Amino acid sequence: MLKEGGRSSRVVLVPLPYQGHKTPMFQLGTILHSKGFSITVVYTQFNSPDPSNNPEFKFQAIPDGLSDHDNSTGNFVDIIALLNVKCEAPFQECLAQMVKQQDPDDEIVCVIYDEMMFFSESAVNQLKLKSIILPTTSAATCISRLALLQLKEEGYLPLQDPMFQEPVPRLHPYRFKDLPISQLGITENYLQLIIKSYNARTSSAVIWNTVDCLEQSLLAQIQQQYQVPIFPIGPLHKLSPATSSSLLMEDTNCITWLDRQAPNSVIYVSLGSVASMDKKDLHEVWRIASNHSYGWSGLARSMVQKRLCYCLRVSKKLLEELAAL
Structure with a gap:
């Protein structure tokens, strides 16, 4: 200024x-x-x-x-x-x-x-x-992270499978499964990271x-x-004006498919670049949507020469269905 x-x-x-x-x-x-x-x-x-x-x-x-x-x-x-x-x-x-x-x-x-x-x-x-x-992140994410610290003090952690559908005390409408838990679970390192980030x-x-x-x-x-x-x-x-800050090469091939859809008919959901889903979850999502006009991309991690790389995985059957839309 x-x-x-x-x-x-x-x-x-x-x-x-x-x-x-x-x-x-x-x-x-x-x-x-x-x-x-x-x-x-x-x-x-x-x-x-x-x-x-x-x-x-x-x-x-x-x-x-x-x-x-x-x-x-x-x-x-x-x-x-x-x-x-x-x-x-x-x-x-x-x-x-x-x-x-x-x-x-x-x-x-x-x-x-x-x-x-x-x-x-x-x-x-x-x-x-x-x-x-x-x-x-959102304010909701902040509140839910802080809730993890309180739940630890009250003896709720580590979470057990029967608890995941139960409501979180004082955090309606959250269930335990809705809390920000990584695929690694609620580790001590994760809790310490939350503490240090909010203590600063x-x-x-x-x-x-x-x-x-x-x-x-x-x-x-x-x-x-x-x-x-x-x-x-x-x-x-x-x-902010549109600028590119992507860490990955942007793939614009989906634009062709998007251009063929009716206005206001597509919802885009991003899980983030560090989110992950196993094959069972991906298959479940695909089966739920298989009778509808639905396109998706899964972000998978694999190790190549000790480097983290990302690859786009789309099933052959899904590609065939998308091509027919």
Whole structure:
């Protein structure tokens, strides 16, 4: 943002290197840039962005210390925990150098970091900079994660199969099966990650990629637990010009099929880039929809030369049915 005398203000963004976290952070950066702010993105080597997609931003890499084995596990909880350990010192050094070398006419006024990149807080505080936290999930997700911590204290964890259909105490209409539980279950590492992400609250504010009219009561509950203001400023994709921040090569082949469908007849559901379904679940979904006009893509993970790759799996029968539509 331009100040008096033509000076500008710089905002440093620290996104979590996963698609569903990086995209809203970049959308926020695009919005701030359109308002006159200069933007610097500090990123990890793991899932690094393509700077050419956002030429208006400056990009600064920091070493993340992850080994090929760490990257190949696909265990996002452990990877995030490692990032917070291994990136703290490099980020502090990087940010200190940026402050030391900054132009007086382009000073850093704020660091905005993903709630899961809570290592950022230490460096920000030491350098006496302002910070804002961006949770990229919904307020409902925040409340349900915090509920896991309470359930542990009350002895509900680990969950047993007969409990999954039961209602969660004080969290109507949630059932236990609706809680944010990874395929690895509710591990101690997962709970510690939740604790650390919500304990890091010395920021100036928290901005949420959500809408007050949709999650008003949940946001009110969250505000009672935080000591800083909360601002629901979403949905960011409606405020930001369309730009690509995809970590994968975009496949536009589905557009041909979509163009043949009637207006307002297609619903798109995304489970996220780290969600997974086993063959049994995929087969069940396909069987439920097999008598309807229905297209889907499954995101599967496989190991190739110790690297995590993604492949699109579509059954031959489904392809034949889609072709006949």
